[in-house]
Amino acid sequence: MLKIITCFKWVLDESDIKVAANGRDLILDRVGYKISDYDRNAIEEAVRLQEQYGGKVTAVTVGPPNARLSLKDALSRGPEEGLFIHDSAFKDLEPAQTAAVLAAAIESQGSYDLIICGEGSSDLYAQQVGPRLAEKLGLPAVTYVNKLSLEGNQLIAERRLEDGIEVVAVPLPALVTVLPEINTPRLPGLKQVLAAAKKPVISLTKSELSLDFAPSLQTIGIQAAATDRRRLKFGPEAEEIQKVVEALIREGVVS
Amino acid sequence: MAGIWVLAENFEHTLELLNIGQQLAAQLGTRLVALTNREKAKATELIAYGADEVLLLPVLPDDQPWEAWVSTLAEEARQADPDVILIGGTSRGQDLAARLAARLNTGLCSGCTSLKLDQENRLIMERLVYGGLAIQTVVCPTRPQMATIPPHTYTPVEPQPGREGVIRELTTFTPSPVKVLSRRPIDRKSADLSEARVIVCVGRGLEKPEDLSLARELAEVLGGELGCTRPLAEDLGWMPADSYIGISGQRVKPDLYIGLGVSGQIHHLSGIRDSRIVCAINNDENAPIFEAADYGIVGDLKTVVPEMINILRKVGQK
Secondary structure: OOEEEEEOOEEEOHHHOEEOOOOOOEEOOOOOEEEOHHHHHHHHHHHHHHHHHOOEEEEEEEEOHHHHHHHHHHHOOOOOEEEEEEOOOOOOOOHHHHHHHHHHHHHHOOOOOEEEEEOOOOOOOOOOHHHHHHHHHOOOEEEEEEEEEEEOOEEEEEEEEOOEEEEEEEEOOEEEEEOHHHOOOOOOOHHHHHHHOOOOEEEEEHHHOOOOOOOOOEEEEEEEOOOOOOOEEEOOOHHHHHHHHHHHHHOOOOO | OOOEEEEOOOHHHHHHHHHHHHHHHHHHOOOEEEEEOOOHHHHHHHHHOOOOEEEEOOOOOOOOOHHHHHHHHHHHHHHHOOOEEEEEOOHHHHHHHHHHHHHOOOOEEOOEEEEEEOOOOOEEEEEEEHHHOEEEEEEOOOOOEEEEEOOOOOOOOOOOOOOOOEEEEOOOOOOOOOEEEEEEOOOOOOOOHHHOOEEEEEOOOOOOHHHHHHHHHHHHHHOOEEEEOHHHHHOOOOOOHHHEEOOOOEOOOOOEEEEEOOOOOHHHHHHHOOOOEEEEEEOOOOOHHHHHOOEEEEOOHHHHHHHHHHHHHHHHHO
């Protein structure tokens, strides 16, 4: 039976972030949380493969205890089972730490055939957890995939890279990271949301895992990206537009 | 041993990394090492462009992905113990860097947009987060300090006459279980916007596909290219999928960007932040794009754009 693990991250919704009046600080106290955008594509692809080839999908996340909410959302999208790895120390992990925790937890749960991750998270977008996790687990990895199928015990994947499309074959078990173009994630209905609450969730804490946990990247600051723009406003009348065109000529961007 | 390593997918990008690499090597008083998969002639050129040493990576069979270099690079890095490894931030580079960093148990700053050394010779690295809304500053407490650097972050280095350096070939690699079956170029339906001088970008404020012709006309008068926001390409399908601008699409740096009916979602704004001048036309005076624009025109694009084309044509005739 095909055993698929899909990893997702519970992230703050960047569209809720406000910038303070000083133009530098971020106001995060009223932000909502969501499953990271590309991880929805990862979950959808896992479920799509399961529907096509049979098997079982487990959705995995690492986070602080309040990330538990994310499991219901993830399970309403189709996976049968959740794996929640939580600890108050699992807040603001850097990619190497996330990969280490995921690797330890996945190894503790026995065998699997395929791990699917999003290409990167919508908050930090480091694009590291997938390849680092593969490295930790000693798996072959295929990143930036926009098409996926199974042929026997082989995965056929299409990677979209800057200079073209690369079609690759890889034996299972393997890890892939997917691009948003790979599918359109389904929107769970009421029935799926209700069913999700009854699905099993395995809970693991830090003390149950053997972990080397020192960060190899430290954040020393996060500030709003300053946009140094003139912010001049004009009306729709011809003379106003004339002024804008003249300004663009003075700037040397229109000739 | 020590040194600054640079590795990128193509020659031009390598020259960009040599630029910042050279600055770091001078400040740290160490050697600059370029890694390349190119033939020897290019290696000699890289020395002229500032590398003290060029490491030629093993030539991979056609069916092998870059992943096959991870063990070669990790082994070499353990021996040479470089201070810094800078890798070109393309998809392949990003993948390779993450695997190499994992193998070396070190930190990696992905998509690094700025880096400098502090007084303790630590690299202070910046990158964009939250869809481009914020800048995260990171340091890497482990060795080597690693970063991936997107194309066009630095200008290519200039060659210097009379330079000498060492060329060394690395020959062994561990074949990857991933086999490349075929490669084909992307069937690009739209222009490459990354080099465009002028970009007219259309957004959700367009009412119907026919309004595109107005935008096209404006782009033509300005000698520019047409781009769009993500919903126009992905949800509405009015424009080719590869023509959208934003953090997950194309990143552009034109002299002039004109947004037509673009509201200014943060994912889009982060793709245009390197534009020299941003101009926006939108009938919603509260649209976020006006906060990120130099010149904003509040009005209906169906009357404003024809008038603008009119004025531009008159200017052009003079």
